[in-house]
Structures are given as C-alpha cells and as structure tokens.
Amino acid sequence: MRAEPHAAAPAAASTVAPAAAPLAGAPFGASTLPAVLDRNAREHPDRVAYREKDLGIWIEYPWQAALEEVTLAAAGFLELGLRPGEGLLIIGDNRPQLYFGMLAATLIRAIPVPVYPDAVPDEVIHIATQGDARFALAEDQEQVDKLLELRERIPVLERIVYDDPRGLGAYDEPALVACTRVRELGRLRVEREPRFLEGALAQVQPGDVAVLLHSSGTTGLPKGVPLTHANLLAAVANAHRAGYFQEHEEAVAYLPMAWVGDFTFSVAAALALRFTVNLPERQETLLRDLRAVGPTFYFAPPRSWDNLLTAVQVRMEESTRLKRLLYRHFMGFATGLEKARLQGRRPSWLQRLWRGVGELAIYGPLKDQLGLARVQRAFTAGEAIGEDTFLYFRALGVNLKQFYGQTENGALTAAQGDDEVRLETVGRPLPGAELRVDDSGEILVRGPSVFRGYWRNPEATARAVVDGWFHTGDAGYLDERGHLVILGRVEDVVRTQGGTRFVPQYIENRLKFSPYVREAAVVGDRRPYLAAMICIDLQAVGHWAEVRGIAYTSYADLSQKPEVYRLIGQAVARVNGLLPEELRIRRFVNLHKEFDPDDGELTRTRKLRRGLVAERYAPVIEALYGQGDTVDVTARIVYEDGREGELRRTLRVEEVEARRALPA
Structure with a gap:
C-alpha cells in the first residue's frame, strides 16, 4: 500500500540503498562485550569508564576497576545460583552497579533483561516471565518493594539483589541480597578459582544473547528482542565507520536502561570505543550535571530538545528587555543563516564575522548553560523533530542530526552526515546496513546488526524476518540522493x-x-x-x-x-x-x-x-x-x-x- 506524496513515497530514484561490505572478523579486536571490557582493562586500565555523581561527588570507575566489579558480580551470581541461559531482570535508573550487573550476566552467559523503571505491573510480570528471570537486580527500595509485591505473580523470580541499601535495613526477607554481599561471594570464588575470568571469557561466544530487550508493544504485549554480542558490535562498527561515534567520547547515560539506545550507546559503544559514561545523580539534576560533565556526544529524543527550547524561551521572557532584544536579534540572524546553509548557500565574510560576535555574546554562553558547549555530535531519533526546534539548536552551533533505527538492529540503521543534513530525511543507510523499500512502501533492512528473530515467538519472527530481510513496519522511501524519508507505520x-x-x-x-x-x-x-x-x-x-x-x-x-x-x-x-x-x-x-x-x-x-x-x-x-x-x-x-x-x-x-x- 502506497500513500499520496505528502504522506508516503513519491517516485524515487531507487528503492534499494547499496551497503558497504561488512567488517570482517572482530571489529574492535574482540568479538564479545566482556572480551572488549577485558581488552580495555589491559590496554587502558586507568582511563575512566563510568563516572557517577553521588551526594554531589563524582565517583570514578576506571576500566580496571570496572572489570573487577563485573568479574566479582559474575562470580557472586554464580555462587547464588544464576545459570547460563537464565534471565537477570534489571530495574531502576542508570546506576553503575546495574550496568556492571548486566555485563556480569553476559560474562556467565546469563541474559540481562532490563525493564522500564515506571513499567506497570503487568508489563513487569510479562517481561520477567518471558525472560525466565530467576534473579532481579534492583536499584533501590522503591524497585525492591515493587518486585516483592509482584513476586507471587512471577513464579520464576527467586532472588532480588539491590544496590542502594537505604530503607532496606529492617527488611526480613530471605530473597533479598545486597550487591555488596554478591561481591563478597564473588571474591571468595575468585580466590578459589584464580583463572575464573579467563575461563569465563573463553566460554562467551559472539552468537550468545547479550541482552533481551522488548518492542514498544503498540498493538499488544511487548515482544522479546534478543540481541547478540555480534549484533551489537556490528551496529557500533557501522556507526563508527560513518562518523557517528568517535573514540573516547564523553557521554551521559540518562535514558531508560530498557531502551535499545541506552544499551547500544552506554554499554556496547562505550565498551568498543572506550567512552567515559557519566551518570547524573538523579533525573531531576540532569541539566545541572550535564553542564558539569560537558559531553562530546549527546543523544536526546525530540521531546527533550523541545523541552530544552521551551525552558530557554521561558527564561528569556523573564529576563531584561536588553537581553531579550539581543537574544532575538542574534537567534533570528543565526536561524536565517542556518536555513541558507542547509539550502547550500555559503555565508559571506561579514555574516561569518557577525556570527562570531553572536558566539561571544549569546550562542556560547547559552550552550554553556545548557551543558552543550563541548558537544561535537548531537543526535535525535524516535519520532520527527519540529523544524523550529531542529533549526534552533543548529543555529545555536550544536551539530544536531537525525538518525533512524529499531530495537531489532541495535538502534542504528541510517544517520545524517555532517554535510548532508536535511530537514525531511534521516540520512543515508549506515555502512554495513543494507536497506530497500518494497512494493508496499515498507522499509526492509538486512545486515550483521539485525537480530535473528523474536524471543520464543516463531510466528512473529516468520512475519518479520523473510530471507534475511527484517520488515521494519515503517513506511518510507529513498529520495533521489539516496536519503531515507520516514513517513510512519505501514499499519497506520x-x-x-x-x-x-x-x-x-x-x-x-x-x-x-x-x-x-x-x-x-x-x-x-x-x-x-x-x-x-x-x-x-x-x-x-x-x-x-x-x-x-x-x-x-x-x-x-x-x-x-x-x-x-x-x-x-x-x-x-x-x-x-x-x-x-x-x-x-x-x-x-x-x-x-x-x-x-x-x-x-x-x-x-x-x-x-x-x-x-x-x-x-x-x-x-x-x-x-x-x-x-x-x-x-x-x-x-x-x-x-x-x-x-x-x-x-x-x-x-x-x-x-x-x-x-x-x-x-
């Protein structure tokens, strides 16, 4: 089914985007996430991997310390009875111990199963049961209480491990285990088995499931989406080749851990390209912590960019008349300049000079206040972003671009290049991702980053994956320049x-x-x-x-x-x-x-x-x-x-x- 030009594909030059040859072998010198972590600890032991703000103080975990945390957690989980193939439910906000727990599960070939921290009970029960989650790793008392209330409806759940002990000291519940106790058990096992890490690394295979995520569930219960180590590292490699990621990025992890983007960015890409991942103290302190971090890579969905813009506009309305006049003049000038640039027109020397004045007076200080002063790569995805919002941040000097992807291929299918930003497209397919549009107008994707099929759902798999092509369910087309235009869901x-x-x-x-x-x-x-x-x-x-x-x-x-x-x-x-x-x-x-x-x-x-x-x-x-x-x-x-x-x-x-x- 193909809609009219305003809502679906006009006649396009091609419905197939050629893919670059996939990378052969292990693209980052290792073929699994734990092996990449081990590589980082050996080659860059003192470089900061994760940094968490706690009670106003930034606590750092270099790669060597991160590997030790993961190893002890993995050994501790084994001591408690977690076995290969079983699920480890992850619930809570972004915390280092939750990331380490996910990696620890992969090290012993168990499967991390993150769930949204605000998920309703039926969603938690469905995901935990589907993922055979005998163990859960919870952030704090709030999440522990939620799991204890639901335990009778999740018969498979036996143990709840918690990170933050506040409020849990008086709980008399045999199923509860503190993260500190898991590490103690792990340390005893590692002392008994000095080659524990080496043996565990040898067992993990590229085709093992690295994480069990879930679809959005627009038409029913969410479907399980297992992504392997090979899928995730291929997705990161494709994006790296396209300039999407660079090595040693400073990133901020604040999006839900159950969302594919967070796992791809904050775990897979962070490991493969040795990011420093910064974790805000709370969601409420994100903007303040963002400014303290000064990330070089920043992703936010369109609604977050809209909220940032609204916050700026509200603050400017409350400022002095002179500041409002300067702001409106320079932002109007920069927006017009950016519109012309996107249409291929180069600014004159006088415009460049005035742009420099605006950088000193308005753009630079504003970016600093928003925590975006050092951002070199900023992206948005998930839905269409408003033209005014998109132009505003690009006019401000933020290199904001759009990308497109699905849970089923590690979130990375297509992205805009620095010199090919267009308001109506999401860019070209990434190297290694083959893309075409079928006769119904549906976008199909094939490549090493694409999953093998839905978790224990052969019927859904048969509908979604045909001859190696993943049917995304999205309607779109490739324009005359090979850029992908997204229109919406085919079913809609x-x-x-x-x-x-x-x-x-x-x-x-x-x-x-x-x-x-x-x-x-x-x-x-x-x-x-x-x-x-x-x-x-x-x-x-x-x-x-x-x-x-x-x-x-x-x-x-x-x-x-x-x-x-x-x-x-x-x-x-x-x-x-x-x-x-x-x-x-x-x-x-x-x-x-x-x-x-x-x-x-x-x-x-x-x-x-x-x-x-x-x-x-x-x-x-x-x-x-x-x-x-x-x-x-x-x-x-x-x-x-x-x-x-x-x-x-x-x-x-x-x-x-x-x-x-x-x-x-």
Missing part, C-alpha cells in the same frame, strides 16, 4: 471515506512541531474528513497563559479556555497549510488530560496505541463527526492510596475554519 496507512490514503503519524508529528502541542491523535479512517484530538503542553501553554493574565486551576481547565482553543487552532491551521484540501483537519478537541503510558495510551517510548485510544475515546471521536459543539467525557482516576474515582468533564469541539488570528 489508512483511507478517508473518499478513498484518499494518508498516514496519521505524519500529520500528528507536524502538529507536535508546535511547542503548545504535546501529543495528538489524528482520526479519519473511512470518515468524510480528518479530525484531531489534542493534548496541550502544560508547561508551554501554562506559561503562555500566565504572561497574558489568563487564570486557570488545572490542566483540564486550561485546555478548555477559549484563548487556548484559538492558540491550538492556529497550530492546526498552520499544518493544514501544508496538506492538500482533502487531508486538512476540519475539527479538533483539546482533551482534558494527556495521553499517559500508565493508562496504556502510550508505550514507554511514547508511541500511540491507536486501538486503545480509539476505543477509550470513542465518544469524543463520534462527537468530532457529529453536529454538536461539546462532548461529555468520564475519566477514571486512581488516587495515591489505590482508590478509584471518576472525573466528568465537558469538552468543546471546534471547527478549524472558524479560527481567528490571536494577537501576539
């Missing part, structure tokens, strides 16, 4: 009542380019026109309202303000201006709440679960196609003590054509 390509094909995600992403729109769901399958359900961005819209003296009491109250409807209506109208008449959004509603992963409406990677949303918001959708201008909704709410209640709201339904310009 639908038709209006008039027969026009479209990809809802394509339109939703463009709606979310507005800083005032956090999430959107576009509907119109077999309907006479398109409509949209909008979730406003509370921070951005809240600040906008406060500046204009618009009082509100809650998210729901703010979303229904007439002024906010006019504001969102303008954002919808701007997107309509990019679409053909038959695919313009005719009516929209501001929802009373955000789509929430805890409510099942989004995956943990913030992908829309369309089936559930369509079912849950069926009355709202019907109202969008009815004659009325309001709809009554009932929302189920869960209080902190576990009690449930209902919240009734009346939502306005608005015609886009009725929008009037709102004064600036």
Whole structure:
C-alpha cells in the first residue's frame, strides 16, 4: 500500500540503498562485550569508564576497576545460583552497579533483561516471565518493594539483589541480597578459582544473547528482542565507520536502561570505543550535571530538545528587555543563516564575522548553560523533530542530526552526515546496513546488526524476518540522493471515506512541531474528513497563559479556555497549510488530560496505541463527526492510596475554519 506524496513515497530514484561490505572478523579486536571490557582493562586500565555523581561527588570507575566489579558480580551470581541461559531482570535508573550487573550476566552467559523503571505491573510480570528471570537486580527500595509485591505473580523470580541499601535495613526477607554481599561471594570464588575470568571469557561466544530487550508493544504485549554480542558490535562498527561515534567520547547515560539506545550507546559503544559514561545523580539534576560533565556526544529524543527550547524561551521572557532584544536579534540572524546553509548557500565574510560576535555574546554562553558547549555530535531519533526546534539548536552551533533505527538492529540503521543534513530525511543507510523499500512502501533492512528473530515467538519472527530481510513496519522511501524519508507505520496507512490514503503519524508529528502541542491523535479512517484530538503542553501553554493574565486551576481547565482553543487552532491551521484540501483537519478537541503510558495510551517510548485510544475515546471521536459543539467525557482516576474515582468533564469541539488570528 502506497500513500499520496505528502504522506508516503513519491517516485524515487531507487528503492534499494547499496551497503558497504561488512567488517570482517572482530571489529574492535574482540568479538564479545566482556572480551572488549577485558581488552580495555589491559590496554587502558586507568582511563575512566563510568563516572557517577553521588551526594554531589563524582565517583570514578576506571576500566580496571570496572572489570573487577563485573568479574566479582559474575562470580557472586554464580555462587547464588544464576545459570547460563537464565534471565537477570534489571530495574531502576542508570546506576553503575546495574550496568556492571548486566555485563556480569553476559560474562556467565546469563541474559540481562532490563525493564522500564515506571513499567506497570503487568508489563513487569510479562517481561520477567518471558525472560525466565530467576534473579532481579534492583536499584533501590522503591524497585525492591515493587518486585516483592509482584513476586507471587512471577513464579520464576527467586532472588532480588539491590544496590542502594537505604530503607532496606529492617527488611526480613530471605530473597533479598545486597550487591555488596554478591561481591563478597564473588571474591571468595575468585580466590578459589584464580583463572575464573579467563575461563569465563573463553566460554562467551559472539552468537550468545547479550541482552533481551522488548518492542514498544503498540498493538499488544511487548515482544522479546534478543540481541547478540555480534549484533551489537556490528551496529557500533557501522556507526563508527560513518562518523557517528568517535573514540573516547564523553557521554551521559540518562535514558531508560530498557531502551535499545541506552544499551547500544552506554554499554556496547562505550565498551568498543572506550567512552567515559557519566551518570547524573538523579533525573531531576540532569541539566545541572550535564553542564558539569560537558559531553562530546549527546543523544536526546525530540521531546527533550523541545523541552530544552521551551525552558530557554521561558527564561528569556523573564529576563531584561536588553537581553531579550539581543537574544532575538542574534537567534533570528543565526536561524536565517542556518536555513541558507542547509539550502547550500555559503555565508559571506561579514555574516561569518557577525556570527562570531553572536558566539561571544549569546550562542556560547547559552550552550554553556545548557551543558552543550563541548558537544561535537548531537543526535535525535524516535519520532520527527519540529523544524523550529531542529533549526534552533543548529543555529545555536550544536551539530544536531537525525538518525533512524529499531530495537531489532541495535538502534542504528541510517544517520545524517555532517554535510548532508536535511530537514525531511534521516540520512543515508549506515555502512554495513543494507536497506530497500518494497512494493508496499515498507522499509526492509538486512545486515550483521539485525537480530535473528523474536524471543520464543516463531510466528512473529516468520512475519518479520523473510530471507534475511527484517520488515521494519515503517513506511518510507529513498529520495533521489539516496536519503531515507520516514513517513510512519505501514499499519497506520489508512483511507478517508473518499478513498484518499494518508498516514496519521505524519500529520500528528507536524502538529507536535508546535511547542503548545504535546501529543495528538489524528482520526479519519473511512470518515468524510480528518479530525484531531489534542493534548496541550502544560508547561508551554501554562506559561503562555500566565504572561497574558489568563487564570486557570488545572490542566483540564486550561485546555478548555477559549484563548487556548484559538492558540491550538492556529497550530492546526498552520499544518493544514501544508496538506492538500482533502487531508486538512476540519475539527479538533483539546482533551482534558494527556495521553499517559500508565493508562496504556502510550508505550514507554511514547508511541500511540491507536486501538486503545480509539476505543477509550470513542465518544469524543463520534462527537468530532457529529453536529454538536461539546462532548461529555468520564475519566477514571486512581488516587495515591489505590482508590478509584471518576472525573466528568465537558469538552468543546471546534471547527478549524472558524479560527481567528490571536494577537501576539
């Protein structure tokens, strides 16, 4: 199925991207992650591998110390009874002991199974059971309590190892074991077996599963995605050859450990290219810690870049008039310069001179405040990034580029090069990754980084991997220059009542380019026109309202303000201006709440679960196609003590054509 040009592939010069020859042998002098760690400890014993901020102090783990931590943990797990092929559930925020635990599991040929720290109980149970996780490694008391509550529903789970002992001293629970105790047991075993490490390294094979990750689960329970050592090292090697990674990067690990990007960047690439991985004290201190670190490599999803931009704009609104004037002048100048550069025009010497003045006055200090002063490679992926956000950071002097990948091939399929940045594409396929687009418009990938199949799911594997080609489920095309354009999910390509094909995600992403729109769901399958359900961005819209003296009491109250409807209506109208008449959004509603992963409406990677949303918001959708201008909704709410209640709201339904310009 192929959609119209605005939402799917126009005629392209080629549907096949040639792949460079894959690297032969072990690309980094070793063929497994523990072997690469051992290499680093021998060749660079004193270079810092991981650095953690704890109680305001940075604690460093050089490569030699990291290898010792991993070795002792591996030996300790064996002493406690963890065996090859069994799962080690990992739950918590980014902490060195959790990374060491994952590597320790691979050293004894067990399988690390990370899970999102905020995953709902059913997700934890499904992932732990599917991964045969007899052991769990938890960050702290919060995660321990969660696992203890769920233990009866996870019959395979026997031991819970914890890192942070605070609050756990009084627990009388035989299943609990401290990380310090695991290391003690490991040390005793290593003393008995002086060649323990050497023997363990010899047993690990490139084809062993290095991590069991899970798909986003947009249409059901997440599928297990086993990635081998060979898969991960091939993915890193491909990206390294394309200039995506360099050796000795300073990186920050703050994204969920259950996400493929974190494992690929903070473990596989960090080991292979000897990164220094910095771990913030808490998620809340990320921006402050980011500035202290000064990373050279930084990845953030589009929403994080949007949040950074919003924070800057809010702070500038609160600054002095002179600072606001200087900021607007220099940022406007730099944005225009970047637009021209992306179109192939070179700046004049006078423009370069003025750009240098702006670097001293505005750009440099602002990058320093954001912790981006030393970033040489900045990337974004996961969904489309707004043009304004993308241009802003590139104008600021951040070398921000887009890339594309899947869990099933180590997150790395295509990426933009330094001299080939284009707003509408995600770049060329990486060396070693072969890519083509089939007759239905689906993107297919083949290469050594691609997994062999889903965990214990032969039916899903048979559908996804055919003749070595992984069917990504994404719709797209290769343009005349061989750059990949992503349109959305193939399964989401639908038709209006008039027969026009479209990809809802394509339109939703463009709606979310507005800083005032956090999430959107576009509907119109077999309907006479398109409509949209909008979730406003509370921070951005809240600040906008406060500046204009618009009082509100809650998210729901703010979303229904007439002024906010006019504001969102303008954002919808701007997107309509990019679409053909038959695919313009005719009516929209501001929802009373955000789509929430805890409510099942989004995956943990913030992908829309369309089936559930369509079912849950069926009355709202019907109202969008009815004659009325309001709809009554009932929302189920869960209080902190576990009690449930209902919240009734009346939502306005608005015609886009009725929008009037709102004064600036």
